Amino acid sequence: MxxxxxxxxxxxxxxxxxxxxxxxxxxxxxxxxxxxxxxxxxxxxxxxxxxxxxxxxxxxxTDKGLKYAAELVRKHRLWETFLVDKLQYNSADVHAEAEVLEHNTSDRLATALDSFLGHPRYCPHGGVIPSASGEFTDASHRVLADGKDGEHVELLRFLDNHDLLTYLNECGLTPHESVTIIKHEPFDGPVVIKPDDQDEHINVSYKAAHNVFINEEKQDKE
Structure with a gap:
């Protein structure tokens, strides 16, 4: 392939x-x-x-495509975790390196790497790392742009894209932090959010807000 x-x-x-x-x-x-x-x-x-x-x-x-994808994503995210945790790479800069490494990683090496890292559940961008058998806990696929004004959400993961990750780093955002959605600016404008640990608002661009994944909407109990 x-x-x-x-x-x-x-x-x-x-x-x-x-x-x-x-x-x-x-x-x-x-x-x-x-x-x-x-x-x-x-x-x-x-x-x-x-x-x-x-x-x-x-x-x-398809089932065939998912099997391939889970294996690739596992190796890619393990290498990203290694580069950040052990070699102190910036999380926005590991994608290209992991791309090279994953194509030369045997299943045996991936298993050894997983063990060496202590069996991490998530990569530096918040993505779930599939198991050696291809199993994984399915994550939310709802994006920040689809959140509602006034809603309190958790930023679960970011799409693995260098420019996006660099931008989000500059915004001071990290996976697994909680924020309140203040408003959606009109005409494909930014989504304005306020992190729980800050007083200032952050404008997240329209494009970036479609590549930041948040928790599923909480259903009100009747």
Whole structure:
């Protein structure tokens, strides 16, 4: 399998393609490539049984695609954790390094790395690390942009994209912190939030707010 197809599998996995339909636009934004290129690659992957694709209805992972994706994501996130925790890399800078390392990581090495790190549950960006058998606790796929004004939420994880992570670092945001959504500015403007431990508001851009994942909405008890 080519590295490009692997990148597609990982981004579809990150966007929740194991349990919901994701759009060409979501993949395009996540990978930073043209929508036309996404359409062409998805068609190839569908013919290989890696994804389900219904025109205008979205894209999801098949069982075969999910198996590949979970294995790739496991190795990638283990290396990101190693680079941050053991080599003190900036969390925004580990993606490219992990991309190189994951392609040369055997299952045996991944198991040893997992043990060495103490079996971490999450990567530095808040993503769940699948087990050696491909099992994982499914995370919320609700994004900050879909939160409601006045809602108190937890920032669970960030999409693994260098520019996004650099931007969020500059905003002072980290996974697993709690914030209140103040308001959504109109015309694709930023989402204004207030972290629990700060008095100042932070403007999170429209694009970034679609790549920051928060907890599912709490249902009121009747």
């Amino acid at each position: 080519t590295p490009m197809k692997e990148d597609y599998l990982k981004i579809i996995f990150e966007l929740g393609g194991n349990r919901k339909k994701v759009t060409n636009k979501d993949i395009s934004l996540g990978l930073g490539i043209a929508a036309g290129s996404v359409t062409e690659m998805i068609s190839k992957m569908a013919s290989e049984g890696l994804v389900n694709h219904e025109p205008y209805a979205g894209i999801s992972l």
